Amino acid sequence: MTPGGGSGPMKDCEYSQISTHSSSSPMESPHKKKKSAPKRKWEVFPGRNKFFCNGRIMMARQTGVFYLTLVLILVTSGLFFAFDCPYLSEKITPAIPAIGGILFFFVMGTLLRTSFSDPGVLPRATPDEAADLERQIDIANGSSSGGYRPPPRTKEVIINGQTVKLKYCFTCKIFRPPRASHCSLCDNCVERFDHHCPWVGNCVGKRNYRFFYMFILSLSFLTVFIFAFVITHVILRSQQTGFLNALKDSPARYPFAERISVVCFFSVWSIVGLSGFHTYLISSNQTTNEDIKGSWSNKRGKENYNPYSYGNIFTNCCAALCGPLSPSLIDRRGFIQPDTPQLAGPSNGITMYGATQSQSNMCDQDQCIQSTKFVLQAAATPLLQSEPSITSEELPLPGKTTISGPCATLSLGQPTPPSSMPNLTSDSGLTDMIPLKEEHEGHQFLTPEEAPSPPGMLPSGSPITHSHTMHVLSLASQDSLHEDSVRGLVKLSSV
Amino acid sequence: PCLQVHSLQELRRSASLATKVFVQRDYSEGTMCQFQTKFPPELESRIERQLFEETVKTLNSFYAEAEKIGGSSYLEGCLACATAYFIFLCMETHYEKVLKKISKYIQEQNEKIYAPRGLLLTDPLERGMRVIEISIYEDRCSSGSSSSGSSSSSSGGGGLGGR
Numbered sequence: 001m002t003p004g005g006g007s008g009p010m011k012d013c014e015y016s017q018i019s020t021h022s023s024s025s026p027m028e029s030p031h032k033k034k035k036s037a038p039k040r041k042w043e044v045f046p047g048r049n050k051f052f053c054n055g056r057i058m059m060a061r062q063t064g065v066f067y068l069t070l071v072l073i074l075v076t077s078g079l080f081f082a083f084d085c086p087y088l089s090e091k092i093t094p095a096i097p098a099i100g101g102i103l104f105f106f107v108m109g110t111l112l113r114t115s116f117s118d119p120g121v122l123p124r125a126t127p128d129e130a131a132d133l134e135r136q137i138d139i140a141n142g143s144s145s146g147g148y149r150p151p152p153r154t155k156e157v158i159i160n161g162q163t164v165k166l167k168y169c170f171t172c173k174i175f176r177p178p179r180a181s182h183c184s185l186c187d188n189c190v191e192r193f194d195h196h197c198p199w200v201g202n203c204v205g206k207r208n209y210r211f212f213y214m215f216i217l218s219l220s221f222l223t224v225f226i227f228a229f230v231i232t233h234v235i236l237r238s239q240q241t242g243f244l245n246a247l248k249d250s251p252a253r254y255p256f257a258e259r260i261s262v263v264c265f266f267s268v269w270s271i272v273g274l275s276g277f278h279t280y281l282i283s284s285n286q287t288t289n290e291d292i293k294g295s296w297s298n299k300r301g302k303e304n305y306n307p308y309s310y311g312n313i314f315t316n317c318c319a320a321l322c323g324p325l326s327p328s329l330i331d332r333r334g335f336i337q338p339d340t341p342q343l344a345g346p347s348n349g350i351t352m353y354g355a356t357q358s359q360s361n362m363c364d365q366d367q368c369i370q371s372t373k374f375v376l377q378a379a380a381t382p383l384l385q386s387e388p389s390i391t392s393e394e395l396p397l398p399g400k401t402t403i404s405g406p407c408a409t410l411s412l413g414q415p416t417p418p419s420s421m422p423n424l425t426s427d428s429g430l431t432d433m434i435p436l437k438e439e440h441e442g443h444q445f446l447t448p449e450e451a452p453s454p455p456g457m458l459p460s461g462s463p464i465t466h467s468h469t470m471h472v473l474s475l476a477s478q479d480s481l482h483e484d485s486v487r488g489l490v491k492l493s494s495v
Numbered sequence: 496p497c498l499q500v501h502s503l504q505e506l507r508r509s510a511s512l513a514t515k516v517f518v519q520r521d522y523s524e525g526t527m528c529q530f531q532t533k534f535p536p537e538l539e540s541r542i543e544r545q546l547f548e549e550t551v552k553t554l555n556s557f558y559a560e561a562e563k564i565g566g567s568s569y570l571e572g573c574l575a576c577a578t579a580y581f582i583f584l585c586m587e588t589h590y591e592k593v594l595k596k597i598s599k600y601i602q603e604q605n606e607k608i609y610a611p612r613g614l615l616l617t618d619p620l621e622r623g624m625r626v627i628e629i630s631i632y633e634d635r636c637s638s639g640s641s642s643s644g645s646s647s648s649s650s651g652g653g654g655l656g657g658r
Contacts, residue, residue, distance in 0.1 A: 109579030123623040128515045157522040166522075174625060178526055192526065210572075211580060308525055315564075322572025323564050324590045325583070329623045 042332040046124055047188040055332035057116040059201045060186050066115055066201030073111070073219070076263050077104045080226045084233045084260075091236060096229060103222040110215035111200065118328040119205030120191035122172060122180060130173035137168075162307035179308070181289055195288040204288075207328065210321045213278050220272045227264035282320045283313040511633055518551065518627040528558040528624055541631065542612050550604055550616070551627070554597065561593035594620060 042055035050059050059066070077100075085097040125133065137153060153168035155175050166175045169182050172189045176182070181193035183203050192206035204212045281291060285308050290296060296306035310316050516538060521531040532551045534544045571589060575582050601618050609616055609629075617628035 106579045109581060113580050126622065129517060129622065129626060132515065132517050159522055159525050177520065178522055214576060318569060319564050321576065322569045324562055324568050325588050327591055327594060
């Protein structure tokens, strides 16, 4: 092995992953083929998220309830500061608005942190990675003869003595790490997935759980604080002028006292309850997801103890709240490297059969209502057909549907080498096709413990049609109502 | 097969990507980021087992250091909490500092050990911390390629853009 030259120019260049710097030197610009503005990665992010401020802010798609949360907090606090604080700071102490101000500042800070940050989204597998995984799964399953159904795609690992099953995510094409789960609303796998919270307009996962917890904790203090001092205000006034007079003067003198109280009263119970619940979860190092499913039993010495718990409450709390904060894995503001193949567009059709099983833990009744709505809409639209006209909103690329024909004849167990893929779109197209190879697997996307898909959804016809349909669906763009309805149906069926 | 030393940019130009090997995560200790030290069979002929294992073990120790729950991480966490996490806007977290160290280490390993053998390590951060991707390059072996490599390296110092 001869040490050679060529190491000179390397030293003054930044190490970037064998690809061009996206913002290249000006002398090369006339020869550049790509468009003038290089795209940032958030612009082609495959999940259903909204991005603001050029990728700095990331939220779920439906943010209506988040604005409601903001309005409730701002209006209630604003009214408190405007109308109750002057009186109270005179009568009792000016520390009251000061403390209230600090609490309010804390609440808003943690709320915005929770809502705007990346909850711990796992980026989808690159085509090479996905192909490699498929290959390994094929090897593990061995050759399947007719009649034998290969086991569903799970992997077992032993964590601290406990056997944990890792499930394969069909949308993201990865084996989910332990405690990760796929959020069907955001269409992302999230690490240490807790729940999707519409009140903050985002998923709650590994990276923003502590912000979420501090938010609900500080909000409980704030609501109790406001509630207590509004009552104090009314009582003090009533002592001056008599109770009935106090109430009569209420709209004029200190307006909205009742309204604030009402809002606070209801919030107090729900928020304090939620804080208590999450305190329990933190102290036992569980996620809402795991608790709802009853994954780990509480008693020591039983079969399924929690392998992630550190054993004592204090360490669990410290680990959850003061542990290190891992960085975002999705690099929203990075530029797309032209040499690195990106997953083509949003591909979320293949989540239908079982990847969304962990979404039974919606934290709000709104989700149930949404799901019901979707079911009703889905019932009105025919679901699985073999012609590509399913996606009413957007037609699939004609080139793709022709690929499915010849690909259907791929022999089993023959992985397509990544280096031979001609171009970007074919990459994801062909890797989407790989499920076609295993004819039996077409019916086996659900793991045994999940609810079977509703009757009529799985066509008993040829798996090729089935996979073809799935492939077509995988081309659908994100805004399709049909997709939502399918999603909703799967959610309901898995509940 | 002739063995040539490639710089990181030349590797792409003068060699073609043969295949990629993925080193998966090791979850036996929980959700901490650790990678399997099992030696992939595809690398059998390309690199010594011991070198590879040492790379992975060092990476594992870096990640363990980043995720360590101890005095300094508590301090950082409490301070951040006290400022309603606004401090994250200006301060770099301990984890990020270690990640920078890791990226430097990987670059150094690539330059010293892997590129000369026609291999390239990808930082796991760019693959969602799921895998260590090792790209295996086949040399387009001829004497011409070494001269074209060196001449293009002198002219195309700015990188591979504009091709």
